[in-house]
Structure formats: C-alpha cells, structure tokens
Amino acid sequence: MDWAVITDNMGYMLGGLGLTFQMTLIALSGGMFLGCFLAMGRLSSKKWVYYPASAYVHFFRSQPLILVIFWLYFLAPVFVGRPLGAFYSTMIAFVFFEASYFSEIIRGGIQSVPKGQVMAAQATGLGFFTIQRYVVLPQALGNMAPALITRAIVIFQDTSLAYVVGLREFLRRVNLVDTREVRSVELYCFAAVVYFVICTLGSLFADHLERKREASKA
Amino acid sequence: MIEIRNIGLWYRKGQKILDNVSATVGEGSTVVICGPSGSGKSSLLRCINGLETFQEGEILVNGISVQNPNTNIYRLRANIGMVFQHFELYPHMTVTENITLAPMHVLKISKTRARQKAMELLERVGIADQAAKYPGQLSGGQQQRVAIARGLAMEPALMLFDEPTSALDPEMIQEVLEVMVDLARDGMTMVVVTHEMGFAREVADEIIFMDHGRIVEKGNVQTFFNHPENERTQQFLARILR
Amino acid sequence: MLDYNFEWSILWSQTYGPWLLKGIWTTIHLSLLAWVIGSMLGLMVALARLAPYRVVRFAGGAYVQVFRNIPLLVQMFFWYFAVPALLPREMGRWLNHEVPHLGYYCGVVCLGTYTASRVAEVIRSGFLAVPKGVTMAALATGLSPWNTYRHVTIPYALRISMPLLSNEILSCFKNSALTMTIGVMETTGMAGLIDSFTFHGLETTTAASLVYLAITLCVVAAFARVEKKMRIPGLMERSN
Numbered sequence: 001m002d003w004a005v006i007t008d009n010m011g012y013m014l015g016g017l018g019l020t021f022q023m024t025l026i027a028l029s030g031g032m033f034l035g036c037f038l039a040m041g042r043l044s045s046k047k048w049v050y051y052p053a054s055a056y057v058h059f060f061r062s063q064p065l066i067l068v069i070f071w072l073y074f075l076a077p078v079f080v081g082r083p084l085g086a087f088y089s090t091m092i093a094f095v096f097f098e099a100s101y102f103s104e105i106i107r108g109g110i111q112s113v114p115k116g117q118v119m120a121a122q123a124t125g126l127g128f129f130t131i132q133r134y135v136v137l138p139q140a141l142g143n144m145a146p147a148l149i150t151r152a153i154v155i156f157q158d159t160s161l162a163y164v165v166g167l168r169e170f171l172r173r174v175n176l177v178d179t180r181e182v183r184s185v186e187l188y189c190f191a192a193v194v195y196f197v198i199c200t201l202g203s204l205f206a207d208h209l210e211r212k213r214e215a216s217k218a
Numbered sequence: 219m220i221e222i223r224n225i226g227l228w229y230r231k232g233q234k235i236l237d238n239v240s241a242t243v244g245e246g247s248t249v250v251i252c253g254p255s256g257s258g259k260s261s262l263l264r265c266i267n268g269l270e271t272f273q274e275g276e277i278l279v280n281g282i283s284v285q286n287p288n289t290n291i292y293r294l295r296a297n298i299g300m301v302f303q304h305f306e307l308y309p310h311m312t313v314t315e316n317i318t319l320a321p322m323h324v325l326k327i328s329k330t331r332a333r334q335k336a337m338e339l340l341e342r343v344g345i346a347d348q349a350a351k352y353p354g355q356l357s358g359g360q361q362q363r364v365a366i367a368r369g370l371a372m373e374p375a376l377m378l379f380d381e382p383t384s385a386l387d388p389e390m391i392q393e394v395l396e397v398m399v400d401l402a403r404d405g406m407t408m409v410v411v412t413h414e415m416g417f418a419r420e421v422a423d424e425i426i427f428m429d430h431g432r433i434v435e436k437g438n439v440q441t442f443f444n445h446p447e448n449e450r451t452q453q454f455l456a457r458i459l460r
Numbered sequence: 461m462l463d464y465n466f467e468w469s470i471l472w473s474q475t476y477g478p479w480l481l482k483g484i485w486t487t488i489h490l491s492l493l494a495w496v497i498g499s500m501l502g503l504m505v506a507l508a509r510l511a512p513y514r515v516v517r518f519a520g521g522a523y524v525q526v527f528r529n530i531p532l533l534v535q536m537f538f539w540y541f542a543v544p545a546l547l548p549r550e551m552g553r554w555l556n557h558e559v560p561h562l563g564y565y566c567g568v569v570c571l572g573t574y575t576a577s578r579v580a581e582v583i584r585s586g587f588l589a590v591p592k593g594v595t596m597a598a599l600a601t602g603l604s605p606w607n608t609y610r611h612v613t614i615p616y617a618l619r620i621s622m623p624l625l626s627n628e629i630l631s632c633f634k635n636s637a638l639t640m641t642i643g644v645m646e647t648t649g650m651a652g653l654i655d656s657f658t659f660h661g662l663e664t665t666t667a668a669s670l671v672y673l674a675i676t677l678c679v680v681a682a683f684a685r686v687e688k689k690m691r692i693p694g695l696m697e698r699s700n
Binding site for chain 3: 068078184192195
C-alpha cells in the first residue's frame with residue numbers, strides 16, 4: 001500500500017469533481033424541465049399527447065444510460081450538422097435520459113394528491129391554473145421531494161459514465177492517474193470513499209425530508 | 219384452566235397497558251371481556267398465549283407458567299386456539315391449506331389426515347363448499363369462520379377470541395356468533411373479547427369489564443347486566459345497550 | 461443536417477452480424493447469471509436486515525449502504541483492477557494472465573453483488589408490508605418462528621415484492637452494459653467495437669438500443685405471465 005499516490009494527485013483528481021457537479025446540475029435541471037412536460041403528456045387525456053409521451057418514457061427507461069451516451073455521441077452531430085464535442089452530446093444524452101425518470105416521479109407526485117382536493121377547489125370556483133399552482137403542486141412537490149433527491153444522487157453517480165466518451169470528470173481523472181501510477185487498490189478505494197461520503201450525505205438528507213414529511217402528516 | 223395473577227404490562231415511557239390484573243377461567247367455561255377501546259383487553263388476551271411479554275405477575279395455563287423460560291411456548295400455543303379481529307388468514311394459501319398448515323408442521327399429522335380433519339371442521343362451521351378458495355374470495359363472515367376452523371384444527375383445550383365480529387358487516391355477525399355459541403355449548407373453554415352483549419347474555423359464565431388496564435368489574439351475567447356496581451360499567455352499558 | 465452515409469447493411473454483413481449476435485448472447489447470459497447471484501444474495505441480505513440480532517442487522521444495512529452509494533462503474537473498476545492486486549502476488553498474476561475472460565467473471569460478480577443490494581431493499585420492504593397480525597396468527601397456532609417464516613412470511617413477502625423484482629431484473633440487463641468498460645464484449649461493447657472498425661457507430665448503437673428495447677419487452681411480457689400464474693385471487697385487494 002502506498003497512499004502517497006493519493007495525496008500527490010489529490011488536487012488533480014478532486015478538480016474533476018467540479019465537472020462532476022456541473023454535469024449533475026445540468027442533467028438535474030434539464031431533466032426536470034423536460035420531465036415536467038412529459039409528465040403532463042402522460043397525464044393528458046388527449047391520445048395524441050399521451051401516446052408519444054408514454055412511448056418516449058418507456059423507450060428511454062428501457063435503455064442503459066451508457067448506450068444512450070454513445071448513441072447521442074453519434075446521433076447528435078448528424079442532426080446539428082457539425083461536430084458537437086463530447087461534453088455537449090453527453091449532456092444532451094443525460095437530459096433526454098433523465099427526463100424519462102423525472103417524468104414518472106412528477107407524475108406520481110401529482111397523482112398522489114387526492115382527486116377530492118381538486119374537486120373541492122373546483123367547487124369554490126377556482127380555475128385550472130390557480131388550482132395547480134396553489135392546491136396540487138405544493139402538495140405534489142412535498143410528496144415527491146425524497147424521490148427527487150434520491151434521483152439526484154443516482155445522477156451524481158451516473159455522471160461517472162461520461163468516462164466512456166473521455167470527459168475528464170472525477171472518475172476519469174482517477175483512472176488516468178491509475179494508468180500512470182498503477183496503484184489500483186489505493187486509487188479506487190479513494191474514489192469509492194469520495195462517492196460514498198457525498199452520496200451518503202445526500203441520502204441522509206432525503207431520509208430527513210421523508211421523516212419530516214411523515215411527522216407533518218401525523 | 220387459566221390462572222392470571224397480578225399481571226402488569228407496559229411499553230416504554232411508563233404507560234401501563236395492564237395494571238395488576240387477576241382472573242381465573244375454569245375448565246369448560248366461557249368468559250367475556252368487554253370495555254372501551256384501549257382498555258387492555260386485547261393485550262391481556264395476547265399475554266395468555268405468550269404473544270405479548272408482560273413485566274409483572276404470572277399466568278398459568280393448565281398449571282404451566284406461560285413466561286417460564288423452561289416452558290415450551292410453542293407446545294403451549296398449539297393447545298390454545300386464537301381468532302383475531304381481522305381474521306389474519308394466510309392470503310397466499312387456500313382455505314384448506316390455511317387450516318392444515320399448523321397440524322402438519324406442529325402436530326406432524328399426515329397431509330391426508332389433516333385435510334380430512336379440515337373438511338370436518340369446515341363442515342362444522344358451515345362452509346365446506348369454500349375449501350378450495352383463497353381467503354380473498356370469501357366474505358368477511360366466511361373468512362372469520364375459516365379462522366375459527368384453523369384454530370380448532372389443533373384440537374385446543376382453550377380458544378381465545380379477540381373481537382371476532384368487530385370488523386364484520388352487520389349482516390355477517392350472526393353467522394360467526396352462531397358458530398361460537400355452538401362451540402361454547404359443546405363445552406369448549408373460551409375467553410372472548412367482544413361487545414356483542416347478546417352473545418354474552420346467551421353463553422357467558424362470567425363477564426369482565428376492563429378500563430384503563432384494570433379490571434373494574436366482574437360477575438355473572440345476571441349481576442353484571444342488572445346490578446352493575448361501578449359507575450364506569452354503568453356508563454358503558456348505558457351506551458352499548460341503548 | 462450533416463451528411464451521413466447510412467449503411468445499415470453492416471449489421472447483417474458476414475463479418476459483423478455474428479459479432480452483434482455474440483454480443484447479444486453475452487448480454488443475456490451475463491445478466492441472467494448476475495441476476496441469479498443477486499437475488500439469492502439479496503434475499504440473504506434482506507433476511508439479515510430483519511434479523512433479531514443487532515450485529516447481523518448492522519452488517520446487512522452496511523452492505524446495502526456501501527453498494528448503493530458507490531457508482532457501479534467504480535465497483536466494476538474495483539473488481540477488475542484492484543481485487544487482483546489485493547490478492548497474494550501469485551494469485552493475482554494467475555488471474556491476470558491465465559484466466560480467460562477475467563472481465564466477464566468480474567462483471568458477473570460485480571453486477572451480482574450490486575443487484576443484491578437493490579433486491580435486498582425490495583424484499584425487505586415486502587417483508588415489512590406483511591401484516592403483523594398474519595405472523596402473529598401463525599405463531600398463535602403453535603408454529604415455530606422458523607416455520608412461520610418459511611410457510612407464511614416469506615411466500616407472502618415475495619408475492620408482494622414480485623412487481624418490483626421485475627424492475628430489478630430489467631435494471632440488471634441495463635447495468636450489464638457497464639461491463640464493456642472492463643473489456644466484456646456484450647451488446648453495447650460490440651456496438652463500439654464494430655464502430656471502431658467501420659466508423660458506423662450510429663447504426664450499431666441504434667441496433668443495440670433496439671436490442672435493449674426488445675429485451676425489456678420480453679421480460680415485461682414474461683413477468684406479466686408469471687404474475688398472472690402466481691396471482692392469488694383477492695390478495696392484492698387485501699394488501700391495499
């Protein structure tokens with residue numbers, strides 16, 4: 001064992017976390033944004049809205065993310081008309097992919113609000129958007145908060161897959177150091193600990209929210 | 219048959235569920251326990267077959283101490299049938315399988331013999347035609363009769379009933395009570411937690427009224443209904459017999 | 461639109477067609493093997509998490525936490541690069557040089573242990589969903605705790621868990637794509653490999669994604685059949 005390899009390359013490797021967080025944030029916000037529309041489509045009673053949205057969601061949920069990253073790496077330039085670069089094509093892949101998961105979380109959140117709530121609001125004469133804004137969404141958001149955070153943690157872990165198209169995020173940098181120094185045990189243990197600590201903090205936060213929600217219900 | 223001596227039971231934070239409860243149930247007699255919800259009736263019942271662990275006192279069933287570490291609690295439970303408020307049938311097994319499970323694995327009776335026995339019991343509770351169905355396909359009253367048959371399959375010396383009719387729709391209560399009355403008339407020793415005062419009047423040898431974990435009043439049917447001494451009992455009866 | 465010269469025929473060309481088929485076959489048996497390991501280990505971890513002994517419970521909980529909070533890719537690298545280095549020198553050398561398809565075995569073990577942590581959570585929640593009264597009723601008839609577990613709690617819990625377990629087998633298929641990073645030539649890996657020979661990655665990755673879609677549809681259909689067979693009249697109404 002030679003832990004010096006970690007202290008020596010600490011700055012370089014942790015520097016990759018910047019890109020990791022950046023990717024997480026883009027995937028999270030982009031995925032949620034697109035996911036909102038998909039969720040509305042999935043809840044729509046219009047068939048021509050419902051079926052395309054459902055097909056999209058089911059298709060992406062059946063795919064491995066790593067393949068989607070590859071696929072868009074090849075596909076995106078064809079559509080855009082010029083080479084895009086690994087970062088942009090990967091981010092597009094993440095947003096498209098995560099949107100399908102967020103759509104289901106958001107849909108579940110909206111459906112968790114009892115129909116009686118909407119009817120009661122309608123009975124007082126409120127309009128569709130007022131009802132959504134003041135009655136449905138506040139309740140739905142509370143209900144889906146833990147699931148959203150859990151998904152954020154999964155995204156954070158999944159950013160490591162950008163490794164396959166050569167993006168130098170945290171894991172890629174650890175991997176590069178390993179190629180040079182050949183100290184796999186120490187380096188991958190280090191990587192595991194870094195991910196573990198961050199993800200554990202995240203899931204503790206999710207648990208905390210969940211408990212708070214349960215407490216407020218009781 | 220059952221000797222309950224100064225039982226005390228509490229969960230954490232010092233809230234007492236049972237407080238200095240004593241009672242005796244003679245062989246072949248039927249004892250009805252009633253009282254408001256949260257008065258400790260069900261807990262007392264569960265103490266008798268060791269499903270609940272109490273901190274004070276002692277319970278003897280046929281002279282065997284329930285909480286003595288040397289007691290084989292499984293053998294003791296095999297000798298005590300229990301029927302629950304929500305039936306608690308095994309939903310993944312057919313009616314027959316529900317009844318034969320314990321006889322086959324505890325008494326080591328052969329499958330054929332156990333099935334035969336199950337059919338006899340189903341006949342007795344009046345639903346032999348439902349033997350191959352799953353609990354989810356039966357009405358509440360039918361499910362509860364299956365639960366009674368499941369208890370009887372172990373040929374217990376004693377049956378415990380924990381509010382057997384309170385989860386049932388009104389029109390199904392009678393069919394379950396009839397089975398229980400028959401059982402009492404056949405000389406089964408029974409402890410029944412129930413609010414069915416008609417049933418109590420018909421077969422109870424003794425009625426116990428509990429409140430806040432204590433036995434407030436006990437007596438035979440005549441004195442209990444006609445001359446209740448305690449004020450709480452009077453209030454309770456006034457409300458329930460209205 | 462960039463000019464792109466589509467050449468779908470490479471998918472069924474004499475050289476690359478069989479490669480792709482081989483990749484698909486690898487995906488299937490690797491995932492199924494990992495799934496078998498994952499579900500058996502997962503059941504054990506779930507039981508450990510519910511055990512009456514604190515130490516065992518803690519161990520089960522720690523297992524789930526560790527495997528869930530470390531990216532699968534890091535775990536892949538760990539099994540493939542670090543584990544041989546952790547073993548005694550001779551053994552590590554033997555693994556690296558003498559064992560053919562080391563990546564495959566590492567992939568199976570990695571995916572299996574990871575899947576176990578997820579299956580454990582699903583099964584555990586199934587156990588927690590078994591009404592306490594049913595267990596109590598079994599104990600009241602004199603059944604021993606073990607017999608109660610075996611005949612009542614376990615079958616009941618597994619039936620509750622079934623729909624979610626089908627999700628986990630799908631995840632297992634999808635996650636198997638990560639083994640390409642340690643040199644296993646499964647569907648995704650093959651798509652990349654053919655691209656490096658032909659520069660027709662768009663066609664190969666499109667084909668690969670249709671393969672995953674087909675696998676998903678097959679698994680969903682198969683589970684629907686199994687569930688229909690195992691369905692017990694009235695059970696779900698009760699547990700709702």
